[in-house]
Amino acid sequence: MQSARKQLLIASGMIIGGVSAFFLFLYLTGHDPDESPLAMYEWMLGGALIAPGFYRLLQWSTRPDRRSPWGPRATKSGTAVANGLPPETSTIPANPDKPAPRQSGASPAEDGKSVGAPE
Template identity: 55%
Template sequence: MQDSRKRLIVALAMIVGGVAAFFLFLFVTDHDPDESPLTLIDWVIGGILIGPGFGYLVKWRRTRDG
């Protein structure tokens, strides 16, 4: 039970870290949403940064149910 909770916290931390890294990327590249919407490459980079956390969350769910 304790190990399962620890893995859930790690998964959620990865998601939050990915979102924070994506916003940091947008800040560093000086992207202004009022001037132009996000491009395809911005969405791809966001998915690369946020995706592993969701993958780990799915893995946690499978091991918890299994």
């Protein structure tokens, strides 16, 4: 997990560094956005400066052993999807206060329980 977090920090740093380098280039060349919009070569230079960081970010996001630094994602059923593992191997327990969903498509009146009556 440490390696995945390190790769994420490297990718984020490369993106921030590319944006900073682009703004430094605009400052050094004396470009004033109030006078004229960016030319095509300036847009291409900006894209070339931040593209390696986004490439690293894409590599990080497609790693099979990647783990989110914010923990596993929770799903609607209360179980967790941790790094593509099936829910039975996750570390977040299901909600014990929530009743289990019905297996059949029967309504409460059809399966012998009256609606609104205490169980």
